[in-house]
Amino acid sequence: MTRLVYVRHGESNSTVARVIGGHRTCSGLSPLGVRQAEALRARWAAAPEFTPDLVVSSQFPRARQTADIVAAAFGSPEIVVEPGFNEHDPGEQCDGMTMADFVDRFGTGAWEEDPFGVTFPGGETLAAFHYRVGATVRRFVEEHAGKVVLVACHGGVIDTVLRQALKTPPTGSFNITTLNTSITELELVRPNHWALRRYGDTAHLVGLPAATEPA
Numbered sequence: 001m002t003r004l005v006y007v008r009h010g011e012s013n014s015t016v017a018r019v020i021g022g023h024r025t026c027s028g029l030s031p032l033g034v035r036q037a038e039a040l041r042a043r044w045a046a047a048p049e050f051t052p053d054l055v056v057s058s059q060f061p062r063a064r065q066t067a068d069i070v071a072a073a074f075g076s077p078e079i080v081v082e083p084g085f086n087e088h089d090p091g092e093q094c095d096g097m098t099m100a101d102f103v104d105r106f107g108t109g110a111w112e113e114d115p116f117g118v119t120f121p122g123g124e125t126l127a128a129f130h131y132r133v134g135a136t137v138r139r140f141v142e143e144h145a146g147k148v149v150l151v152a153c154h155g156g157v158i159d160t161v162l163r164q165a166l167k168t169p170p171t172g173s174f175n176i177t178t179l180n181t182s183i184t185e186l187e188l189v190r191p192n193h194w195a196l197r198r199y200g201d202t203a204h205l206v207g208l209p210a211a212t213e214p215a
Contacts, residue, residue: 002141002188003148003197005050006158007070010036011180012062016212020102021062022095022123023086028061032212036181036205037069043204044073052077053147056140058085058154066181067152074150084136087154091123115170130170133160141188158184165194181205 010033014021021027029037052074057067059081067079089095094102106121115127124132140149155178163170165186176199178184183201186194 002145003050004137004140004161004186004188005052005148005150006161006184006186007040007066007150007152008155008158008178008180008182008184009060009062009066009152010034010069011212014062018099020090020094020097020099021060022090023058023060023083024092025096026060026062028065030212032209033062033066033180034069035208037066039204039208040181040183041070041073044070048073050148052150054080054144054149055152056080056082056085056149057152058087058157059083060086060154063152063154067150070152070181071150079152082136082140082151084132084139085151085153085157086132088120088126088129088156089124090120093122094120112171126170129156130160130164133157134164137161137164161186162196162199165196176200179205 010029012021012033013027013030014025016030019025055067055071055074055077057064057079064079064081071077071079106119108119115130116125118125158178159176162176162184168174179200179202181202181204184199185197187197189195
C-alpha cells in the first residue's frame with residue numbers, strides 16, 4: 001500500500017518576521033526551525049519508523065532545508081523538489097509584505113467564504129491551490145504505487161491533503177493547527193480510499209520552545 005508521510009517544515013524566518021513568505025521571498029528556517037528539524041532527524045535516526053523510497057520537498061527554502069536535515073536520518077538520499085507541494089502562492093504583489101500591511105491594504109478577503117474569491121491580488125485562489133495539491137498527490141500515487149514517500153511541505157498543503165482524503169468541504173467544518181515539523185501520515189488502502197494513520201505527531205519537540213519569542 002502507498003504511504004505518504006508529510007512533515008511540515010520547521011519554524012520559518014517569515015513566520016518570525018510576520019511577513020507573507022511565498023516562494024519568491026522565503027529565506028528558510030529560523031534558528032528554532034533548524035533545531036526542530038534536527039530533533040526530528042534525531043528521533044528517526046534513533047528509532048526508524050519506516051524507510052522512505054522517495055524524499056520529496058516543495059521548492060520553498062524552508063521546506064528544502066527541513067528535508068535536507070531530516071533526510072540525514074535515512075542516509076541523505078537525493079531529494080526531489082516538487083513545486084506541486086508548494087504552499088499557496090500569494091502572488092508577486094503580496095509576496096514579502098508584512099501581514100499588517102497586507103491587512104491594511106486588502107483586508108482579510110474571501111478565503112473562508114468563497115474558494116474562488118481572490119484574497120491575494122495576483123495570487124492563487126483557494127480552489128486553484130486545492131486543485132494543484134490534489135493533482136500532485138494523484139500523480140505521485142500513480143507514479144510511486146506501493147511506495148513510502150516522505151514529503152517536506154507546508155501547513156496549507158497538509159490541510160488540503162486531509163480535506164481531500166476525508167472528502168470534506170474545502171473550507172469550514174473544522175480547523176486544524178499543523179505544528180512545525182509535525183508528522184502526518186496517510187495510507188492508500190484501496191483506490192480513492194485513504195486511512196489517516198496519524199496527524200500532528202510532535203513527540204520529538206518535547207523540551208523545545210513552542211515558538212521564537214518576538215523581538
